[in-house]
Amino acid sequence: MARIRKSAEDRKHEIVMAAIRLAGDIGPDRLTTQHLADAVGLTQPAIFRHFATKSDIWLAVGEYIAKALGKEQADPQVDNPLDCLRDLVFNHLGSIARTPAIPAILFSRELHVENDQLRQHFEKLMLSRRENFTGLFAKARTDGELAPHIAPEDAAALVLATIQGIAMRWSLENKTFDLQTEGIRLITCLIDGFKTTPPRAI
């Protein structure tokens, strides 16, 4: 057995990436430390050299996803906030489609029950995203692009809910449609409804 030793840092990253991939494939709670060990080419106990408990692996996964999603934060003072928002949503959907573990973990109530720290992690992540959307809608409102009767907070909540709802349907329908295409189409409909000017006919 050619035993390849890697630095602890590299291994940790390997394990986290394997966890994300496998969580998407077989579901977060079906994922065992043995699966992880097989995926990175180690023995099962070796996993515990890098993470004290299995929960710690999920926390590391959560941090990684937060960092990946958190990167895409928009400047609320951008010129055309609604276009910017659509780009943001498009990228968000892309991230989900690329790493299906995101909805899988997010949708997994088991994880929330067992690992409240992780739940809080994602709660904060979603909150900051919603606030970012709110900022963009607020800018659009002062620019006169947004109908005055809709509160920026509500518009942001609706966009985020729609993203997650569509992702859920995508997951429920076994990813048989293109999440990014279908998602951005629906979100465009949604945002059009918020606009002051009536959208062009299709």
Place this chain on the structure above:
Amino acid sequence: MARIRKSAEDRKHEIVMAAIRLAGDIGPDRLTTQHLADAVGLTQPAIFRHFATKSDIWLAVGEYIAKALGKEQADPQVDNPLDCLRDLVFNHLGSIARTPAIPAILFSRELHVENDQLRQHFEKLMLSRRENFTGLFAKARTDGELAPHIAPEDAAALVLATIQGIAMRWSLENKTFDLQTEGIRLITCLIDGFKTTPPRAI
């Protein structure tokens, strides 16, 4: 030990109800046959007298939920379809709030992986619900209540996605807000955006 015997039919129903309640409390995949046995006051092996396998319990749960949700189908030829839709959504949110197991089971990818029959079950259920919404929006469109640029299918998809997205946030935020109140408020914003007539100022 006072041993109480009940008819197989009653017990089956008891077990299904316990499964739904416990799935909401501790999550579908943390739910063991021992939990179920404790909940209905039996020993763990007794559960297998009523269901051959654990998967069969989930199928029974799925059928029960489908029957409960499927009951609320609206007649698409109703007088004011958009009001009817809001009522429908309100009841839908009520069902979710009353039995949180619904999103928990729906969101649980583990269940889908292990039990594809159940996944297909819910997929069909959601499809029929979306079609029901579509019918209502189509009626609203011919009545001139709906802006012509929005396709009834898209509006229906958006409403359903929003319901599920909000339910997910509710679950993620540990049910710290009132799902029915907050949900119907957002859905009203959403539907207002689809209307031809500008909504009244708040």
Place this chain on the structure above:
DNA sequence: CCTATTAATTATCAATCAATCACTACAATC
């Protein structure tokens, strides 16, 4: 009151899984 049916129990199994521990081999440092 007796008997057939069957709900439910006790006892137990095989599998799975997270985690521990003693030990080994590798690699950098002095």
Place this chain on the structure above:
DNA sequence: GATTGTAGTGATTGATTGATAATTAATAGG
């Protein structure tokens, strides 16, 4: 080139879990 820190292994353990077999006892019908 010996020393030392540490990545990794092999063996194992205790807890959990789904499921089975043999047995017991509650209920219904005659």
